[in-house]
Amino acid sequence: MLIHDLFLPLPLVVLPTGTMLLLLSITWHRSATRSFSLALLTLLLTLAFTHHRLTTFLHGGTTFFTEDLWADYTAALILLSSLCILGLSWRNIARDTDQPPDEYPLLLLLGTLGAVTMVFSTNYMSFFLGLEILSLSLTGLVAFRHHHIPAASEAAMKYLILSGFSSAILLFGIGLAYTATGSLHFAPPDPANNAIPGLPLAATIMILTGIFFKLSAVPFHMWMPDVMEGASVPVAAFIAIVPKIAVFSALIRYFGTGDLPPFLHGTLSAIIILTILGGNLLALRQTNLTRLLACSSIAHVGYLLMAFYSPGLIQSGAVAIYLIAYTTATLGAFAVISALATQEGTDGTNIADWKGQFTKHPLLASAMSLMLLSLAGIPPGIGFFAKFEIAATGVEHQRNLLLAVLVTGSIIGLYYYLNIIRVMLSPASFSSQTDNRRNNPELTALVFVLAIIVVVGGIFPAWLIRPVLPASASVNTAPPPDTTQETDSRTLPP
Amino acid sequence: MTPLPALVLLPVLGGAIAWLADRSRTRPEQPPPVAWLITLITLILETALLLAETFRQSPDPGPWLDHFSRPWIPPLGIDVRLDMDGLSLSLLWLTLILSLPCVLLATRQIRTRPGLFHFLFLATISGVTGTFLATDLFLFFFFWELMLVPMFVLILIWGHEDRHRAAMKFFLFTQGSGLLLLLSILGLAITHFRETGFLTFNYFTLAATPLSPALSMVLMLGFFIPFAVKLPVIPVHVWLPDAHTQAPTAASVLLAGILLKTGGYGMIRFNIMLFPEAAAHFAPVALSLGVAGILYGAWMSCQQNDIKRLIAYSSISHLGFVLTGIFSGSQAGMQGAIIQMLAHGLSTGALFLIAGSLQDRMHTRDMTRIGGLWATMPRLSGAGVFFAVASLGMPGLGNFAGEFLVLFATWRVSPPLAILAATGLVLAAIYALKLVNGIFLAPAAPAPSPTKDVPTPQIAILGSLMIFLVILGLYPRPFIAASAPSPPSVVTGKGEPNHAHP
Numbered sequence: 004m005l006i007h008d009l010f011l012p013l014p015l016v017v018l019p020t021g022t023m024l025l026l027l028s029i030t031w032h033r034s035a036t037r038s039f040s041l042a043l044l045t046l047l048l049t050l051a052f053t054h055h056r057l058t059t060f061l062h063g064g065t066t067f068f069t070e071d072l073w074a075d076y077t078a079a080l081i082l083l084s085s086l087c088i089l090g091l092s093w094r095n096i097a098r099d100t101d102q103p104p105d106e107y108p109l110l111l112l113l114g115t116l117g118a119v120t121m122v123f124s125t126n127y128m129s130f131f132l133g134l135e136i137l138s139l140s141l142t143g144l145v146a147f148r149h150h151h152i153p154a155a156s157e158a159a160m161k162y163l164i165l166s167g168f169s170s171a172i173l174l175f176g177i178g179l180a181y182t183a184t185g186s187l188h189f190a191p192p193d194p195a196n197n198a199i200p201g202l203p204l205a206a207t208i209m210i211l212t213g214i215f216f217k218l219s220a221v222p223f224h225m226w227m228p229d230v231m232e233g234a235s236v237p238v239a240a241f242i243a244i245v246p247k248i249a250v251f252s253a254l255i256r257y258f259g260t261g262d263l264p265p266f267l268h269g270t271l272s273a274i275i276i277l278t279i280l281g282g283n284l285l286a287l288r289q290t291n292l293t294r295l296l297a298c299s300s301i302a303h304v305g306y307l308l309m310a311f312y313s314p315g316l317i318q319s320g321a322v323a324i325y326l327i328a329y330t331t332a333t334l335g336a337f338a339v340i341s342a343l344a345t346q347e348g349t350d351g352t353n354i355a356d357w358k359g360q361f362t363k364h365p366l367l368a369s370a371m372s373l374m375l376l377s378l379a380g381i382p383p384g385i386g387f388f389a390k391f392e393i394a395a396t397g398v399e400h401q402r403n404l405l406l407a408v409l410v411t412g413s414i415i416g417l418y419y420y421l422n423i424i425r426v427m428l429s430p431a432s433f434s435s436q437t438d439n440r441r442n443n444p445e446l447t448a449l450v451f452v453l454a455i456i457v458v459v460g461g462i463f464p465a466w467l468i469r470p471v472l473p474a475s476a477s478v479n480t481a482p483p484p485d486t487t488q489e490t491d492s493r494t495l496p497p
Numbered sequence: 498m499t500p501l502p503a504l505v506l507l508p509v510l511g512g513a514i515a516w517l518a519d520r521s522r523t524r525p526e527q528p529p530p531v532a533w534l535i536t537l538i539t540l541i542l543e544t545a546l547l548l549a550e551t552f553r554q555s556p557d558p559g560p561w562l563d564h565f566s567r568p569w570i571p572p573l574g575i576d577v578r579l580d581m582d583g584l585s586l587s588l589l590w591l592t593l594i595l596s597l598p599c600v601l602l603a604t605r606q607i608r609t610r611p612g613l614f615h616f617l618f619l620a621t622i623s624g625v626t627g628t629f630l631a632t633d634l635f636l637f638f639f640f641w642e643l644m645l646v647p648m649f650v651l652i653l654i655w656g657h658e659d660r661h662r663a664a665m666k667f668f669l670f671t672q673g674s675g676l677l678l679l680l681s682i683l684g685l686a687i688t689h690f691r692e693t694g695f696l697t698f699n700y701f702t703l704a705a706t707p708l709s710p711a712l713s714m715v716l717m718l719g720f721f722i723p724f725a726v727k728l729p730v731i732p733v734h735v736w737l738p739d740a741h742t743q744a745p746t747a748a749s750v751l752l753a754g755i756l757l758k759t760g761g762y763g764m765i766r767f768n769i770m771l772f773p774e775a776a777a778h779f780a781p782v783a784l785s786l787g788v789a790g791i792l793y794g795a796w797m798s799c800q801q802n803d804i805k806r807l808i809a810y811s812s813i814s815h816l817g818f819v820l821t822g823i824f825s826g827s828q829a830g831m832q833g834a835i836i837q838m839l840a841h842g843l844s845t846g847a848l849f850l851i852a853g854s855l856q857d858r859m860h861t862r863d864m865t866r867i868g869g870l871w872a873t874m875p876r877l878s879g880a881g882v883f884f885a886v887a888s889l890g891m892p893g894l895g896n897f898a899g900e901f902l903v904l905f906a907t908w909r910v911s912p913p914l915a916i917l918a919a920t921g922l923v924l925a926a927i928y929a930l931k932l933v934n935g936i937f938l939a940p941a942a943p944a945p946s947p948t949k950d951v952p953t954p955q956i957a958i959l960g961s962l963m964i965f966l967v968i969l970g971l972y973p974r975p976f977i978a979a980s981a982p983s984p985p986s987v988v989t990g991k992g993e994p995n996h997a998h999p
Contacts, residue, residue: 316696320572381672382643391635391679395573398683406680414673421649421668425661428653465570 012070012123013052014078018116021045025112029105035096042089042108046115050082067129069256076323076471077122077252080330084244085115087334090449091341092237107147113140114241118249122256127177127187130253134173134217137246138166144241145234158233165216165226173213179206189257191264204266210257211267217250220274220308221281224301228285231297236344236352239293240337243300244330251307255322260314260472271312275405278305279412286419292352295419296336299378302412303329306393309405313396320468321392327460327467328377328389335374335453339367342446354423359431367447370454372424377457379420380413385460385467392468500546500553501565501579504589505627507546511539512619519612532612533605536619540600543622544593551586560983562586569636574686574697578633584765584835585629587980588758591839592629594965595754595846596622598958602850603746606857607655614655614747617647621751628759632700634682641678641723641759645671648748648756655745663736663743670736674723681719685771688712704771704985710778717775720767721783727760728816731790738797741809742862746853749805753812754846758838761819765831765982769823776824783824784911788918790817795924799931804852804862807932808845811888814921815841815896821918822903825910832977833902839976840895840969844887847962851881854951855936864932868939874950878937880959887966889929890922895969 025041056070089111096104117137124130146159183192183202191210192203212223219227231239263271282302289295307329310321340352343364360368377384380391390413397406460467515535550563565579581589600618607614624644631637645668652664682698689706690696697703708716726733737757741749769776776783794814801807815837822834854877855870856862871878887894900922908915969976 317573376646381646382639387639387642391638391683394676394679395683395687398680398687410673410676410680413676414669417669417672418665421665425653425665428650429661463569465572468570468572 010066010068010070011056012068012074012078013055014049014082014119015068015123017049017052018045018112018119021048022109022112022116025109029109033105035104038105038108039089039093039096042112043086045112046082046086046089049119050079050086053079053082067126068123069125070123071473072469072471073252073255073473074123076469077248077326078119080326081115081118081122081245081248084248084330084334085111085241087338087449087453088237088241088245090445091240091338092235093445094341094443095235095237104147104149106143110140110143110147111241114144114245118245121249122252124253125189125256127180127189130189131170131174131177133249135170137249138162138170138217141242141246142166144238145230147238148233148235151233151235154233155235158230161226161233162230169213169216169223172209172216176206176209176211176213179203179209182206189253191258194264194266207264207267208270211270214250214254214257215274217246218254218304218308219247219301220304221277221301224278224281224285227301228289228294228297232291232294232352236293236337236341239297240334243296243333243337247300247304248326248330251304251311251326255311255472258311260318262314263312271308272402272405275305275308275312276408278302278308279408280415283412283415283419287415289419290354292340292354292357292423295354295423296333299416299419300329300333302416303378305412306390306409309402309409310393310396312405313400313402315396315399317392317395317399319470319472321389321396323469323471324385324392324460324464324467325389328385328457331453331456331460332374332377332384332386335450335457336371336378338446338450338453339371339374342367342443342450354426357423357426358429360427362431367450368427370450371427373454373457375420375423377461379417381417383458383461385457385464387461388464499563499565500550501563501581501630502577504543504546504550505579505623505630507543507623508539508619508626509623511535511542512616512623515539515619516612516616519610519615530605530607530611532615533600533607536600536604536615539619540593540597544597547589547593550581551590560981569633573635574695574699575635576633576699577636578699579627579630579636580632580700581630582983583978583980584762584982587835587839587976588629588755588762589626591758591842592622592625592755594962595750595842598846598850598962599747599750601958602955603750603853607745609655614651617651618747618751620644620647621651621748621756625751625755625759629762634686634698634700634703636698637700638675638679638682641763642672642675644756644759645675648744648752651748652740652744655748656743657745658743659739660743663739666736667740670726670733671723674726674733677719678723681716684712684716684719700771701985708772710774713772713775714778717768717772717779720771721764721779724760724763724768725786725820727763728757728820729760729790729813730786730820731793731813731817732786734790734794734813737813738806738809741812741849742803742805746849746856749849749853750846753809753849754842757812757816758842761816761823761834761838764820764823765834769831770982770985777826780824780826780910784821784907784914787817787819787821787824788907788914788921790814790820791918791921792817792924795921795928798928799924801928802864804855804864804867804932804936805849806862807864807928808848808852811925811928812841812845814925815845815888817921818900818903818918821907821914822899825903825906827906827909829902830906831982833899833904833906835899835980835982836895836969836973836977837899837903839980840887840899840966843962843966843969844884844894844896847880847884847959848888850959851877851884854955864935867936869937871937876953876956877951880956880963881937882933883963884966885929885933889925893967893970895966895973898970898973 053075096107114137117133120133121130142159142163145162146155148155179202180192183206191207194200194203216223231242279302282298286295286298307325310318377386380386515532518535519532561580561582563581567577569575569577621644624640627640631640649664649668652660685703686698689703729737741752744752791814794810798807798810818837819834822830859867887896890897890900904915904918907918
């Protein structure tokens with residue numbers, strides 16, 4: 004093994020080390036607080052080392068990992084989201100007295116490790132390893148719910164089976180790609196110079212299918228609402244955000260930012276249309292807030308894929324800002340749900356229970372409305388600008404059909420987001436008992452910070468538009484600016 | 498230092514202060530509520546600013562009165578760019594002239610969360626002001642969308658019995674059609690980018706984009722549809738009667754008086770000015786839609802028993818004249834449309850104020866249950882009759898001047914359409930007189946009549962609106978001259994408007 008095979012971005016050193024330490028500390032003495040602090044510390048350290056690497060990167064060699072602005076950017080987003088989710092789950096961890104839930108922070112760290120591995124990988128092997136680490140720890144996380152064991156186990160089983168199925172397809176695709184090219188480099192096999200012309204094509208399609216499964220693009224989306232509903236609220240937030248960012252990052256890494264292979268155009272358009280319309284139409288009928296956010300996240304994947312499908316001048320900024328917009332608004336919505344969860348019984352995900360929240364908790368309800376409006380793409384939220392950019396990529400390529408779908412989907416989306424606001428504004432029914440909400444200032448603070456990011460990002464989006472995408476081979480223009488460290492810290496306010 | 502950004506920001510900042518002040522008060526207070534006072538002060542300050550702006554020496558010769566520009570999102574060539582011409586100035590005055598009576602007459606008795614109400618009210622005014630001033634297309638779209646949210650919440654919380662449906666309908670129609678506007682703006686900007694190689698959303702630069710006739714038509718339609726929804730033009734008017742009827746009084750006045758005018762403003766500023774040829778090709782369709790709107794609105798208005806619904810449908814009819822005038826292709830028609838927009842804002846706004854105060858007193862909007870108010874409330878009835886008569890197009894009042902100019906311009910294009918439009922005036926007489934008869938003159942109805950008339954100061958406020966209408970009707974010439982829209986084509990060779998260098 005050559006030395007450049009060992010090229011390692013520092014996050015991939017810090018994160019596993021932290022995980023090992025956490026494992027050791029659990030074997031030594033079980034304590035929820037200590038595990039939580041260790042996980043927190045590890046995530047913070049990893050975030051601090053996001054832009055650093057262990058050895059110098061050699062271009063041209065076969066390596067497992069790479070490190071560029073795109074990887075740093077998505078890794079930082081993943082780490083920040085994991086941090087927020089750890090904060091969301093803190094109360095649940097601390098309250099669970101019958102059984103110290105040390106495994107929860109451990110699984111969360113492992114899931115994050117898997118996602119970060121995917122982001123940095125340039126090799127089928129490392130990519131698949133990351134994906135599997137993420138999927139397996141997610142199964143554990145979903146089932147991690149002492150008080151709702153049947154529902155949680157059902158969701159976890161569903162996820163395990165479907166995730167295994169899609170991994171199998173993906174692995175088969177990878178095998179075919181290896182047969183076609185003889186290399187494990189993470190790039191689509193070229194159908195032009197190959198003995199068996201069908202082979203690279205089949206490989207690409209299968210790999211793409213596996214990726215779409217993980218991204219929950221329609222028609223591979225069925226697991227998403229069920230699994231999110233079965234999981235606890237913080238885990239649902241994790242499923243909605245972290246795997247999506249990681250898989251999307253890998254998707255861009257795989258195909259690059261140049262023009263896509265022509266045989267994919269038709270398939271991709273069909274998938275985008277189905278995903279946007281399917282996600283939005285499904286969301287229309289939901290009465291459970293988690294399920295609704297799951298469906299809306301399907302639709303948002305459709306919008307993101309639209310940016311992926313339209314390489315060009317605007318694409319980089321659009322992807323960068325859309326990822327931030329989606330992450331902050333979704334996290335914010337889940338943070339409000341957690342903050343409003345009542346002491347006993349339901350976790351407050353039934354939409355009908357949200358009646359009268361504006362009178363009971365005006366600030367949190369306003370924050371929730373802001374998040375939902377941002378998801379719907381209405382100013383002054385950051386989602387407005389994000390949708391503007393997505394539409395710009397479509398207009399740049401004159402994808403008229405997709406734009407029509409975007410408009411239709413947005414109008415449908417507007418309806419169900421507004422419907423939640425309408426419910427929150429309507430007077431509370433008399434049956435709802437007095438407010439027995441837990442007082443959790445840290446969640447309120449988190450909601451507040453996210454709301455500020457959403458508004459400030461919406462009004463001054465200029466500093467979020469950065470060339471974060473890897474430069475494509477065909478349009479190999481100027482390398483990313485050297486001020487990346489500064490860019491990164493400004494792009495992601497902690 | 499130009500006051501244009503201050504004009505946009507002042508209302509929303511004042512609203513935020515009003516909200517905070519209202520939140521920080523400790524006990525229920527005697528009226529007038531503190532939020533109301535702050536709102537009033539904000540609007541007076543805004544009026545002072547606008548006065549200063551009106552009499553300020555224009556920094557450079559040319560039709561554009563004032564200019565402000567700062568970079569906003571440089572990677573995409575988006576600026577905070579505000580420009581004012583006569584059209585924006587007159588619509589800004591209309592906004593203020595209507596919102597002051599609104600605050601004085603209608604918002605004082607808001608009891609549930611007055612702070613939030615006034616914040617949303619002022620935020621809407623900020624959005625409208627921004628829409629009238631923005632000359633960066635992205636900024637225009639930003640304001641266009643921004644003003645919907647506060648209006649949606651206003652209808653949703655303080656509206657009448659069927660407010661939820663009305664608010665959703667309003668938002669879905671206007672925001673959904675707004676997405677078409679977004680696509681057209683992007684289409685225009687990206688076409689310009691392809692031609693010249695630099696990305697900008699500057700109105701003046703984009704006006705010079707060479708477009709093929711087909712593309713120009715598509716983009717023109719993309720701009721037309723959202724404005725048509727807002728104006729409203731008949732196939733897409735269905736949100737209007739519900740929203741106007743269900744909104745609280747102040748929001749109804751804002752909706753009918755000002756928000757609808759953003760549609761007309763957009764058509765003049767963008768459809769006619771950016772795509773003159775395509776607009777001329779499209780004119781026959783637009784004229785027919787306008788005349789159809791005049792007749793349909795008037796006909797539906799005659800069928801209504803709900804006071805606010807009757808006024809709402811009459812708005813559709815009046816704004817049909819605006820659409821017809823804008824697309825008549827002549828100077829006279831454009832002038833008529835602008836005068837009609839101003840006069841309709843004043844007369845309909847006042848009618849909604851009167852309907853609101855009637856509803857506050859009688860707790861019903863059903864004309865069959867109200868009657869004979871002339872005996873008990875002579876002053877309010879007198880004002881009501883005046884504005885109803887103004888609405889039917891009585892010569893000597895502003896609406897007549899506008900409608901006459903529009904009919905005159907339409908006659909030169911197509912006499913049959915002009916005759917049909919004139920028929921709308923007959924129907925207008927029917928519904929206006931039905932309103933007058935039903936409420937003020939008919940024998941006393943079962944609903945308990947209030948014993949007290951409105952106090953003199955309130956009538957004085959309505960009286961000032963009457964004076965504006967009379968001046969607009971008797972001597973419209975200075976208004977016509979002052980409110981003319983300026984063309985964007987004052988462009989020098991470098992693609993920058995020559996007034997952009999103060």
